[in-house]
Each structure stands twice: as C-alpha cells, then as structure tokens.
Amino acid sequence: MQITSSLDRILTPTAIALGNFDGIHRGHLETIEPVLKWDNKSTYKTVVTFDPHPQQYFTGQQRQLLTPHSERVIILEGLGIDQLILLPFDCELVKLSPEEFVDRILDRQIQAKFISVGADFRFGNQRAGTATDLVALAANLGIQTQIVPLAIDGDSRISSSRIRAALLAADLQLTRALLGRYYSIVGTVVNGQEIGRSIGFPTANLKYPPDKFLPRQGVYCVRVDTPTATQLPGVMNIGKRPTVDGVNTTVEVHLLDWDGNLYEQQLIVHLHHFLRSEQKFPDLAALTNQIQADCKAAKEFFQSQSI
Template sequence: MWITSSPTTALTPTTVALGNFDGIHRGHEQVIQPILQESRASTALEEQKGLDNLDESNFKETLPIRNGAANDHVYATMATFYPHPREFFSGEAWKLLTPRAEKVKRLSVLGVEQLVLLPFDRELASLTPEQFVEKILIQQLKATHVSVGADFRFGNQRLGTSNDLRAIASSFGVDVTIVPLFTYEGERISSSLIRESLETGDIDKANRLLGRSYSLTGVVIKGQQMGRTIGFPTANLQLPPDKFLPRHGVYCVRVSTSSLSSLASEQFGVMNIGMRPTVNGTSLTVEIHLLDWTGDLYGQTLIVSIEKFLRSEAKFPSLDALKSQIQADCAAARVYFGNGQ
C-alpha cells in the first residue's frame, strides 16, 4: 500500500473513499466497497487492453505496465484526515480505535491500495466546500469517483453535506456515491457507539459493530515482574500512545504474533488493563497472562483480540487474595474458550 501525508504525491488517478474512518467498522466497509469495485474494473480494463495488444513475438514487451505513461489504472484510495479534526479543534490528544499502523493493516486486507493522510491544519479547515473539492479531490487526487457516508460533512465549519459534495463534484464530471447510514441488529453503527461500548466493557456489542474483535497491538517490554512472584507471569504490552483503551479491568483474550517467535499459534489468555492498585501501581499497564504457556516474549509484537469483559479492576487486601482472584479469572477464561473446567 502506498501511504502519503501529501495529496500532491498521491498515485493518480484515484477513486476515493473520504472520511475519518476510525475503527474501519462495518459501516466504513460499506463506504469503501464502491471504490474497490471501480478500481478492480480499471484493472480488468488494463488486462484486457494488454490481451488485445498481445503479439506472440514480443510477449513481455506488450504487457501493460503499472504506473507507466499508458497506465489506465485507477487507485483505490482512502483519503482521511490527520490529525483527527477533533484533536485539531480541541488542542487535546485524541485516542484512536485504529492508530495508523492498525488502519494500514486493515485497509490492506480489504484491498485498498493507497492511504492519503490529508494534513488537517488551519489551511485545510478554512477551505470552503467548493475549494476542497476543486483543490484536493480534483486537482491533487484526480478523483474519478468519490464515496462517502450519508452523514459526511466537510469544508469550513463543516458546512458542506454529502449532497453538496455530489452537486459540486458533478460540475467536474465526478460521480459521488452516498452510502446510507448502516445499521446492524437495529442499531446505527458509528465510531462513537463503539467507543461507548468499550468504555462500559460491553465487548460483545463493540465487536458486533466492528465486525471483528477489537484488538491491541504492541511490543512486549519488561515490567516489574510482580506476576512471577505469585505464579502468574505476564507480558507487559507497550501500545501506541494514541490507542484507545477499553474500560479498566480483566478480559478474556486471544493472542497471536506477526513476528517469528516461539508463540507458534493463537493462544488464549487473560488481560488486565489498569493501575494495579493492590501493589500500589502508579502508571497504567496492559498485562497479558497466557493460559498453559511459558516462554520469552520480550521484544515481540503481540496482537491481542479482546473477546469478553470479566470484571472491573479492584484493590485486594493481599497478594494471596489477588492470586486467588487471578486463578478464578483464568478458570472463567477456560470456560469461555471451552478448553477446561
């Protein structure tokens, strides 16, 4: 995937999904689909032209070349804003459901070819809807088709609506697909609702809205190794600073790694997010204990899929009481995952 923070260096022409897309949830995927379809159609056209021009005597020379002068490919592109507009206007850091690395990975799986991070600054924020379309979409991205959600707003003071976008773009001969607000099991899907669900520990609901398990991706670092002293060694996870965390407490999780390691396959575990009040912790930690597994994970990148909220964080009167509760948490996780009594 080509990633750029300047629309002037984007691969063009493009078919563009436009919005914030934090979380890449089920609704976002509906907005992305139209651009994927048009990009695939352009690829099929390229291939057909290559076949039409095929000469057996110079087979290699007549195949279409991607990025060449005669390239007809239209790049499936997501154009989003960075930093998040809320961060720009509030001046406060905005936690993301999908920080950049996670967003890139998810978009790659879906088939998006390019991510354009539009620098959200005072200049961009001051553009009128007409200026935004002409400068960003037409001149810089050379868009042939744009897809947005029905609630998309843009331009100075968010004055432009999705219908305005369609009307302005049509004057340049560009089609705009407006995707209706997407609902799942009777609820409108939104990044805000997913955040609320995570904040209350309703992991089942958050995962249903996302269409997959909410996950944390981070590097295992050395902690205080307190868990080893009570028989429950944990992997201390260092996360991107802009990653949105769910409610403090204990969760059932599935753990895998994209790096080469002794963690050969997906493992089950329990995860604690919180301040560790029983041992007078002073900083937020994310710790994972893998069930029935031992080994060295330091320095490795783990992908932790959150499946179920077990309980809130609590302060226990002693380490023995904490140990008993962790045993109960592990037993509950075994029951949830169906691999023990």
C-alpha cells in the first residue's frame, strides 16, 4: 500500500474515504466500504486522514491514538486499500476555506472522483464546512460524494472517545463490539530486565508507538501473532511493575507453553479478557505465585472459549 504525506507523490485519480479514522472502528469501516465497492478500476482506493490529529494541532498536546499510523497501515492493507494519504494538518491547511479545501486539495491535488464521508464530517477554516456542503462543492467539480450515516451500537453512536472509555474500564466486550475486532497493540520485542525469565516466566518486552493509547493497567488474556505463527495464547501485563520498583509503563507478554526467541520481531497482541488490576506484591516469590495463577486462569479462559 502506498503511504504518503506529500501531495506531489499521490497516486491519482482516486476514490477516497475522508476523515480522522482513529481506531478504524465499525463506523469508520462503514465510511470506507463505499470506496472499496467503487467500481471505477482506473481510480486508486484511498483513505485520506490528517497528521497530526486536528485536536493535537489545536491543543499542542500529544494525542494518544487507538491506531497509530503503523497500525492503520496493517488494518487498511487487510481491507484492500491502495493508498493512505496523511494530509499535513498545519497552519496552511487550517486557513483554507471549505471551497479552497475542496478545489485545491481534493480536486486538483488528490484528483478525487468519488468521496465518502461520515455525516458529522467538518472541514475548512473554523470547521465551517459540513458534509452537506461537501456534497454541493464537490458536485460543482464533477465529484460524486456519499454521506454515510453515523453508526449506532445500543443507544449511542460509535465513537473513538466511547472506545477509549471502554478500554479504561477494561470492558473488552464493549470495545470489541464497537471496533468490530479485538483491540490490539503492535510492537517490536526489545531487551528488558529479564526479571520474568529469572522466575521462570520469560516475557517479550514490547516497544510500542509513543502515541499508542493503552487500556487500564493490569493483566490480560491475549492472543499473539508473530511473523511465523498466529493466535498464540498468552498473558500480558501493562503497568509499572511496582513489585520491582518500576517507574515507566511497560507492556510485557508471556506466551503460554511456548519457547523461542522473539527479539526484534514484531508482535500483534489482541486483547481478549481482563484478568486483574496491577498490584504490588511483598516479594518475588509472591509475584511468581500470582503469575502462575494468572497463567492457569488464562488457560481456563481460552479453553472455555473453544468449547
């Protein structure tokens, strides 16, 4: 899949899904679906989003993302998207009027022939343009536009903020319902302190994107994809490891009944079930006993899922 933030390197013409797409949840998937179904084979199926996230630009604070760019690439490639355009969200883009944004960016540079947007999409200086305005402005340039209704789960709309709240509550059932898949953490295995190995439970210490949104700290039942195997059962700890006086938040995965070398390999960790909150134990012996209990509980959970 082509990935670019340079408007001079875009594959054109395009059929685009336009929005922030943090999480690529069920609502986002419904916005992307019309692009995948667009039947003009001469156009590149493209997702257009903004970098940095508009809220980060206006607040000046790092925004934690459900799907950092590296994770979006994995998901979008799996969907069959040809191209991801990361529009630089800067002072120049912010100053554009809705008319200028459609004419200069969408028509002349991206050469969009078809646009799909969510019903709540806003654009242009002061967010003056609505999805309905986009339809009219694009039509004047011969561009077809489809407005996708907001996706609903239960009594509320599906949104990235709702998913964040579910993750902080460790409500993985709701998270999965809103996303349409298990929440995942993608990272590269790096050297750690090897405390787990010293007590008989070797762990893969993950280096994940600094802007990745992490769920509630604690212990999770997970399934892990490695470069050579998929859906390996495991236990993951997210936290500061208070028993060994840890300071920084770490993400560590122990694969159940598995042995091998994972250093420098990329893992995709899918969160299935929350076991317990992180806690401090009086010594390593007590920690070891709890890890044994966690592994036993994880095996029982996965066995119950296979029945």
